[in-house]
Amino acid sequence: MPRFSSSRALGLSALAIASALASPLAAQTTVDVAIVGEPDTFDPMMSTKDVVSIVTQHFVETLYTFDDSWSVVPLLAADMPQISEDGTVYTIPLREGVTFHDGSSMDSADVVASVKRWLDVATRGRSVADKVQSVEATGPHEVTITLSEAYSPLMSLLAFSNSAAAIYPEEILGDEIEQVVGTGPYKIEEHAPDQYLQLVRFDDYSQPVGGAEVREQSPDEIRFVPVPDPNTRVEGLLSGQFDFADGLPAESYDRIAESSTAEPLLLExxxxxxxxxxxxxxxxxxxxxxxxxxxxxxxxxxxxxxxxxxxxxxxxxxxxxxxxxxxxxxxxxxxxxxxxxxxxxxxxxxxxxxxxxxxxxxxxxxxxxxxxxxxxxxxxxxxxxxxxxxxxxxxxxxxxxxxxxxxxxxxxxxxxxxxxxxxxxxxxxxxxxxxxxxxxxxxxxxxxxxxxxxxxxxxxxxxxxxxxxxxxxxxxxxALQGKASDLEGVTASAWPSFWNAEIQQ
CATH class of the missing domain: 3.10.105.10 (Dipeptide-binding Protein; Domain 3)
Structure with missing residues (x-):
């Protein structure tokens, strides 16, 4: 059950509490996450901030991702690409049956338009843009990227959730995206700026194949709460206000370790x-x-x-x-x-x-x-x-x-x-x-x-x-993070994910 109650007054306005309690999903299984501040965008192409990556990875996906050993594995791609002998042509097969949150189906036109936008607007996309000769749909579910010369970091760039090569429906693309539509296991339900972002399970989510972590969609809802003050994040974790807190000060380690309600997570x-x-x-x-x-x-x-x-x-x-x-x-x-x-x-x-x-x-x-x-x-x-x-x-x-x-x-x-x-x-x-x-x-x-x-x-x-x-x-x-003692399925990470999180009763 969610822990969002009147005790959430720590660091939040009364309006935020009232809005959250009024949510139609407030009675469902919820994981409450304290993050360091309000993400300045929900379009991960446009930001290199970790707080943006942490949040957006739950509703926006890329062609590839990293596994636990930092190897690149397919996410929206159906397999690893075929690469020409000279390293300049990448032929990428796409998964079929992938649905965007607006109900449309992902195809090669969406991927081509998204990758081209990434090359134009994203910090990391621009770093390789001058080497990309073309991005073309070579089939309904196949995309070919042709480079002017070999570029060894390309697959890592396509897999990174930070300044990400995110895939969107072609129809929503522009210099700025008014309402982000992704393919991820969760979708945006409600956003109260500087108060909370409410994500709910996307029922038509299609699981990745070929090495990426299974995204169980365990919680009905994930609620990200911006809490700028680090000590308030600690107190909220210890009081049971939050199930997870990011970016905690080192001096709070012992208090969290000695607590009966929370556990420290040290990323080392x-x-x-x-x-x-x-x-x-x-x-x-x-x-x-x-x-x-x-x-x-x-x-x-x-x-x-x-x-x-x-x-x-x-x-x-x-x-x-x-x-x-x-x-x-x-x-x-x-x-x-x-x-x-x-x-x-x-x-x-x-x-x-x-x-x-x-x-x-x-x-x-x-x-x-x-x-x-x-x-x-x-x-x-x-x-x-x-x-x-x-x-x-x-x-x-x-x-x-x-x-x-x-x-x-x-x-x-x-x-x-x-x-x-x-x-x-x-x-x-x-x-x-x-x-x-x-x-x-x-x-x-x-x-x-x-x-x-x-x-x-x-x-x-x-x-x-x-x-x-x-x-x-x-x-x-x-880095020090903290989780509630009864929260399972979440590990210490630079970009912690919550799609497999469960609160043990």
Whole structure:
């Protein structure tokens, strides 16, 4: 039974509670999920935010997805593609009998139109668009993608739920989608902005074949509740208000572990916090000033302030952790310098005139804010004038698209199986990091198919990253989530899913 009751006053308005209770499905089996904020879109093509991916994966699907071992497997595709010997032609068979939430049937025309839109509007789609010669329907349930040259990350891009190559009915497509219509196991029933998103089971859902997880549609309803304050998410989980809570502060681990109503979920290793640097406009277009920032940052202190216990973080420079094929030590002599004098000398060399260094961050991910506080003190000690702009996560998402509005914004990323899924490496990302050597290496990296050669190339890319300060990895960290003790079928994940969730009675 759902737990949405008058106790939900924590962090929600009375109107939200009344609306939720008035729902015609409120008496059915419901899983209530506290997320870090309101998704700014339900069209996953248009966002790289994890909160968007978490929500939209339940009602919008892609041709392919990842299994538990990060292998690409079919989702809306009927099988893996046939790929030409030169790696430029992908022939993709589509599943038959797939129904959109509006009752229409998916065919190759829908897929072609959706993939073309993804190439035009999505961050990750645009990263490959200049290599795509054509996307054509070569049968009622077959699509062929032809490239101008081999592009090794293509299948990972088609499988990723973040800036996703989502498949929609052709008829609803445009620069913006007014009402999202997908094929997923759940569909949108009601949305009260900043209050809740109610999803209900889609009765005509067609299960994937060929390796993707079976999506049981166990709950009748999934309700995502934006709760910007992390401590409110913790209290709501402990009180039984929420069945699952995402993005919890590290210091809440022991309280949750000792609780009789909830359990902590530690995702280890999860990913890396990053100081994203503006190469398009402003102070940090000067490489020497970027190097001053890099030299000044006290990584140990920042991570300890953010997480408080080393079971939650690792001071580690390489872009991938131990055990990953992509791990390399190249360039890491520039990691965690914590050298105030060097930073001050670099600022003097650059002729720094006191222009404010604008750091954009949010408290909805509390560890972002705590890292920023420590960084601010260290940067000021080196001679920077720091303007820390603290906004909500939705506002940060908007402001980071304006190069005139910031110099650094703070975010994080899970470790991803394919480096090219990290858009920050590409010149056309919002960072605008363009470096002649790096760009040439990225081109070679994305066209090379030999795994050993790709590892060598990525090592060189990492070396340039540290030298040119493309962006700054702060370290590695483990993510904390929490679930109700009686919730089954949900595991720790960067993008937790709830289609197999059950509340044990």
């Amino acid at each position: 290793p999860f990913g890396w916090p990053v100081f994203a640097i503006n190469h398009k406009d402003g102070l940090l277009t000067d490489k020497t000033i970027r190097q001053a920032v890099q030299a000044a940052l006290p990584i140990d202190d920042m991570l300890f302030a953010a997480f408080g216990d080393d079971k939650f973080f690792l001071v580690d420079g390489p872009m991938y952790p131990e055990g990953w094929a992509w791990r390399s030590e190249a360039g890491t002599e520039n990691y965690n310098q914590n050298d105030t004098e060097k930073a001050a000398s670099l600022l003097q060399e650059a002729g720094y005139d006191g222009t404010p260094l604008r750091i954009l961050t949010s408290r909805q991910y509390e560890f972002h804010f705590k890292m920023a506080e420590v960084a601010k003190m260290a940067l000021e000690a080196a001679g920077f004038n720091v303007d820390m702009m603290v906004v909500d996560w939705a506002t940060l998402g908007q402001q980071r698209d304006d190069p005139a509005a910031w110099d650094i914004y703070i975010t994080h990323s899970p470790f991803l199986p394919e480096p090219a899924l990290t858009s920050l490496y590409f010149a056309d990302s919002r960072l605008g990091w363009s470096n002649e050597e790096k760009d040439a290496l990225m081109k070679e990296f994305t066209t090379e198919t030999d795994p050993a050669k790709r590892q060598e190339l990525f090592s060189e890319i990492q070396r340039v990253l540290f030298d040119d300060v493309g962006f700054i990895k702060i370290g590695g960290f483990n």
